[in-house]
Structure formats: C-alpha cells, structure tokens
Amino acid sequence: MNSRLLLAFLCIASLSTGCIIEDNGCDTCNPRHPGDVTFLWTFDGLRCDQARDVYxxxxxxxxxxxxxxGKYACSTADVDGITLHDFAPGSYSYNLQAVNFQNQIVFEASGTFVIDGNRTVRVDLAPTGDPTSYAYLNWNFPGGQSCFQAGVASVDIILDDLAPHNVPCTAGQSVPGLKTPALAPGEHYIEFIALDSQGRPLYYFNGGLLTRPYDPVDATYNLYTIGGASIAWRLSDGAVTFDCPASNPMVYVNFRDLNTGNWVYPLLGDGHRCSQKPIVYEFLRPGVYELRITTTFDGYEYRSNSNINVEVRPHVFPGPNSALDVTLFRRF
Structure with missing residues (x-):
C-alpha cells in the first residue's frame, strides 16, 4: 500500500487524537514533524521579576x-515564557511585544523559527524606541583547538572605533558566547587578537559583524595563525646610499602572498613617514611573501628590487633590532 495513503487511513481512524498530514510529493523522503514552540524571554537581559514595568x-x-x-502573562508556572502547541511543519516569523500596565509597548523583538518537532526559541527583547541590538561572539582556532590547546589566555577585541577590550579566551568558547555592547543595526568592523599568558599575539582575525534591530545575532569567527616581519629601508641614487631626507617622504610597504598572489594591503600599501622605520608587522599569515617598498623623493621614484622575499613563520615575531634592511633604488 502507498505509505501516504496508509498514513491518511490511520489518521481518519483516529481523528479523536488529532493528526497533521504533510504531503510533500516524496514517498521516500523523511517527513517533517509537527510540534510545539516554546518562547523563553528576557528583557534587555532582565527576568520578569526584574523588569518590573513588564505586565x-x-x-x-x-x-x-x-x-x-496572543496575549500572555510574563511568567507561567514560574517560567518566563510560554509554550504554543500544534504547529504544522514549516518556517514561521514572529513578533514579541512586552507591554506595561497601561498596555504600552516597552520591549520588542522579532525573528523566525522552524518547526520540525518541538522547538525552543530564546529571545531577549530590546527596549522600544531603541533599535540597537547586540551579538554573541564565539571564536575558533585552527584544528578545532580549545583555548588551552591553542595556548591562548585572553583575546583583545576591537569593535568599530571603541577602545580594545581584553577578555578571557574561554568567554568566546562558551554558550551562548561573549555579549557585545549595544550596537546600531548594520555592518560593524570587528578585530580579534588572541594572546598567550605573556601578552604575545598568536592568532588573529578582522572582518565584519552584521547586527539587526531588536534581534540579537550569534557570530562565530575562525581565527588564524599569525607571524611577523620587521622592515627597515635606506635610499640609493645608484652611486650613494643615504638615510631618509629632510623632507621625510611617505614610504609604502606591501607584501604579496606567493601562495595566493594577493597583496596584504590595498593600493600602494601600508604608509609611514620615512623616519618611522623600522616597521614591525605582527598579523601576517605564515608563508612566503614578495616584498615591495616604494617612495617618491625630489621628483624621483625609489623602489625595492622585485626579488626580495620575506618568510613569515608561525608565532615568530622579529623585533626592531632584527629588521630586514632594504635598499630603495632611484628609478630613472
């Protein structure tokens, strides 16, 4: 007998218990299941007994x-939330509004959930009139290492233009993760520097963080192994080699990864005044790089030779005293 027809027959025979039939046109697929959805809520991190203006x-x-x-008490049977029953399989959107005793909306959240069996949705409602939200941050290290295995004690986090914030490494390898400050909806810059117990950098990542209004997000980042390089320079007109001129021109440094062909910095490269040498780089991926250094002085371009390579080794960071000293030759 066709399996769907048999299911329909059994449901008709037991209508008193209730039954949901989903016909997805596939006799061999695993059917999705109906279920209940349980909302568990907080209000900007507060429980019902703490958010006293929530009715x-x-x-x-x-x-x-x-x-x-759709109107429910803040707590039911000592649980801050509610269970809604008998949803057909599928995707649903929701909007939650916490109201006070005057029926004014004081907190709000929205999002989606999928039913394939019972589902629990944890929601932290944000104050109304303030669309800021936040993210829970987690981070991974190469090979799925734990903080202890990777030798990481703490992580410096730079978020937009905020000052660096140092946290224990384990804060980003826990559930739900490290909670950020309140952030406006949209794209944000984020940077991670994983440090050992002596404060030395071991792993790194920089990129974006996208937040949504009234809807906290989970964001996980894969930090990569880093090493360093130390670069210094002098200039030569072909006959005489000399140090930085009094005009102190800008010098641009760039690295081309010989494995990927990509330059580390856009356009000319990382710019510094000539006298600021040596420059110490700490956040390079291990590998071999072609080094390019350029500057312009007295109407002439000065450039490093094209055959200079720099090897970056994992967790090795040459200091200023061991800088690679490169001569920039005048181009006629």
Missing part, C-alpha cells in the same frame, strides 16, 4: 490564530 507579552505569528489573541 505581559503579546505574540504575533502571521497566519496563526493564537489563544487569547
């Missing part, structure tokens, strides 16, 4: 008719 929570799930028009 109840209104729930709206488009396309669904909810008991009591």
């Amino acid at each position: 109840g929570v209104n729930i709206n799930i488009p396309g669904e008719s909810l008991f009591n028009n």
Whole structure:
C-alpha cells in the first residue's frame, strides 16, 4: 500500500487524537514533524521579576490564530515564557511585544523559527524606541583547538572605533558566547587578537559583524595563525646610499602572498613617514611573501628590487633590532 495513503487511513481512524498530514510529493523522503514552540524571554537581559514595568507579552505569528489573541502573562508556572502547541511543519516569523500596565509597548523583538518537532526559541527583547541590538561572539582556532590547546589566555577585541577590550579566551568558547555592547543595526568592523599568558599575539582575525534591530545575532569567527616581519629601508641614487631626507617622504610597504598572489594591503600599501622605520608587522599569515617598498623623493621614484622575499613563520615575531634592511633604488 502507498505509505501516504496508509498514513491518511490511520489518521481518519483516529481523528479523536488529532493528526497533521504533510504531503510533500516524496514517498521516500523523511517527513517533517509537527510540534510545539516554546518562547523563553528576557528583557534587555532582565527576568520578569526584574523588569518590573513588564505586565505581559503579546505574540504575533502571521497566519496563526493564537489563544487569547496572543496575549500572555510574563511568567507561567514560574517560567518566563510560554509554550504554543500544534504547529504544522514549516518556517514561521514572529513578533514579541512586552507591554506595561497601561498596555504600552516597552520591549520588542522579532525573528523566525522552524518547526520540525518541538522547538525552543530564546529571545531577549530590546527596549522600544531603541533599535540597537547586540551579538554573541564565539571564536575558533585552527584544528578545532580549545583555548588551552591553542595556548591562548585572553583575546583583545576591537569593535568599530571603541577602545580594545581584553577578555578571557574561554568567554568566546562558551554558550551562548561573549555579549557585545549595544550596537546600531548594520555592518560593524570587528578585530580579534588572541594572546598567550605573556601578552604575545598568536592568532588573529578582522572582518565584519552584521547586527539587526531588536534581534540579537550569534557570530562565530575562525581565527588564524599569525607571524611577523620587521622592515627597515635606506635610499640609493645608484652611486650613494643615504638615510631618509629632510623632507621625510611617505614610504609604502606591501607584501604579496606567493601562495595566493594577493597583496596584504590595498593600493600602494601600508604608509609611514620615512623616519618611522623600522616597521614591525605582527598579523601576517605564515608563508612566503614578495616584498615591495616604494617612495617618491625630489621628483624621483625609489623602489625595492622585485626579488626580495620575506618568510613569515608561525608565532615568530622579529623585533626592531632584527629588521630586514632594504635598499630603495632611484628609478630613472
């Protein structure tokens, strides 16, 4: 007998218990399952007994008719949340509004959930009128190492233009993760520097963090192994080699990864005044790089030879006293 027809027959025979049939046109697929959704909520990190201006929570799930028009107490049976029953399999969106005794909205959140069996949705509602939200940060190290295995004691985090914030490494390898400060919705810059117990950098990452209004996000980053290089220079007109001139021109340093062909810095490269040498680089991926250094002085371009390579080794950081001294030759 066709399996779907048998399922339909069994449901008809037991209508008193309730039954949901999903026909997805596939006799061999694993069927998805109906279920309940349990919302567990907090209000900007506060429980119901702490958020004293919260009287109840209104729930709206488009396309669904909810008991009591979706109006629920903040706590039910000592649980800050509510369980809604008998949802068909599929994806749903929701909006939660916490109201005070005057029925004014004081906290709000929105999001989505998928039913394939019972589902729990944990929501931290944000104050209304303030669309800021936050993210839970987690980080990984190469090979799935723990903080202890990777030798990392703490992590410096730089978020947008905020000052660096140092946290224990384990804060980003826990559930739900490290909570950021409140952030405006949109794209943010984030940077991680993983340090050993002596404060030496071992792993690194920089990139983006996208936040949404009223909707905290989970963000996980894969930090990569780093090494360093130390670079200094002098100039030569072909006959005489000399140090930086009095005009102190800008000098641009760049590294081309010989494995990928990509330059580390865009355009000319990393710029510094000539007298600022040596420059110590700490956040390079291990590998071999072609080094390019350029400057312009007295109407002439000065450039390093094209055959200079720099090897960056894992967790090795040459200091100023061991800088590679490169001669920049005048181009006629």
